[in-house]
Amino acid sequence: MLKTETITLNLGPQHPSTHGVFRLKLQLDGEAVRDLEPVMGYLHRGIEKLSEERTYVQVVPLTDRLDYVCSMTNNQAYAIAVEKMAGIEVPERAEYIRVIMAEFTRIINHLMAVGFLWNELGAYFTPVVYCFRERERVLDLFEMTCGSRMMCNYMRPGGVSVDLPEGFIPQAKKLNDHLKTFVDELDRLLSENEIFLSRAVNVGVLPADVAINASITGPMLRASGVLYDIRKVDHYSIYDRFDFEVPTCEHGDVWDRYYQHILEMYQSVRIIDQALDGIPQGEVMNKAAAKATRRPPEGEAYGRIESPKGELSFYVVSDGSGNPYRLRIRPPSMINLSALKEMCQGHKIQDIVIILGSVNLTMADLDR
């Protein structure tokens, strides 16, 4: 009689396909995966503990470095949580600027997600080059506004830190028109590719009820067919004034998660169009905010946003002194990973790599 046993393979922390320092212990039977165990914590910097020694405004640069691909939305989530707790209002122009920056951030994150998913498939860096060419144009806009491409430190509790410079709105309008044709071009180039269809359809299927139970949010949840978008549910900021749809896909496999990113980019371009047309004049920072965040009243608040990866939320507890007593960051990447085992049942090693790519992780967000 043949006796077979499983091999334990270590998809170690140093690996080009694991999207950062992330380790997977795989139990393999030939090439089929029987069991897997994720090991994380290689990028743990203790941001929650560090923020207990800083003031509320000094925490904003720490939140930039949480999910370094979309730093503007991290700042927005923290600002919303502190504004909810301290009862600060945000002026109109600042709200419009926040929406424009958040939607541009959504576009650059989805470009990176699509590009790196195709990296895992083996189209080594050609889609990345196309996507990153456009991403650099958006990062030029960010640099024009706040001085830094990625670690923006721009949205503070009470508004935004500086006003938009002179040439921002014409350049943003031109870029937005270009992005509309670019997303269409990307869709026509990549979506119906035969190799992609045969590798990604029916791979890594995530049923809707498993997704809701596993607390998954963001494009992964909507690709499984559940219509839940925090911009429409919570009515935070001024998203109610804009006309946009929330797309969903049906099956929840890797192709659907990829296509969900493309559909969301179409909607983000629509929102930016409407926001750039309607932006009013005014001030960009609430003058009372600096005093209110120096020593906010005792209390706690839970503020969440629809970040490009899922639900990013901050639970801020204040005890009346100038530092947060407890700052809890709910990481979308870590929780989107909780259904990895269910998604990978019955697949082979090459499928594991694609499934991990479609979850769209950023390790800095997972480990904090």
Place this chain on the structure above:
Amino acid sequence: MTNDEILAKLREKYPKVVVDTPELIDFTVVVKSEALTEVATFLHDECRLDYLADVTAVDRPERFEVVYHLYSVKNQTPGPFVLKVYLEDKGNPKVASVTPIWRGANFQEREVYDLMGIAFEGHPNLKRILLWEGFPGHPLRKDFENRTFTFKELEPTRPKPPDW
């Protein structure tokens, strides 16, 4: 169902379980730690709070608080329903795990165990998740010193191969 209706139904079904409803910005209900599993099953099955957004813990001077933020995807409720549990025994804090009810609590409870030291009974795999097994102490507690640790201090505590 609004949060007040859920609280009313909870009080009707389990009369002695609710300890407190403090006046905070989000709707908060504090229950006894022994009754957590029953309350969680009730909230999941009958009140349709099927999305557990967050499991976290706060280290107050006299107690630990374990905080659960719940939402309903089916009813698309905007405000969180915050469920809290007070743990008075600071030397040996433990509470029942809600992983059998909401699968998403798996990694989050492991993180609370790792960084705060609260044990969850009934968790399928309660190991440290962000730090390694031999790490001295639980960092997010208030009595853990917030300073820089040197390599020489921490290296002897790391597990050696083949257990790494």
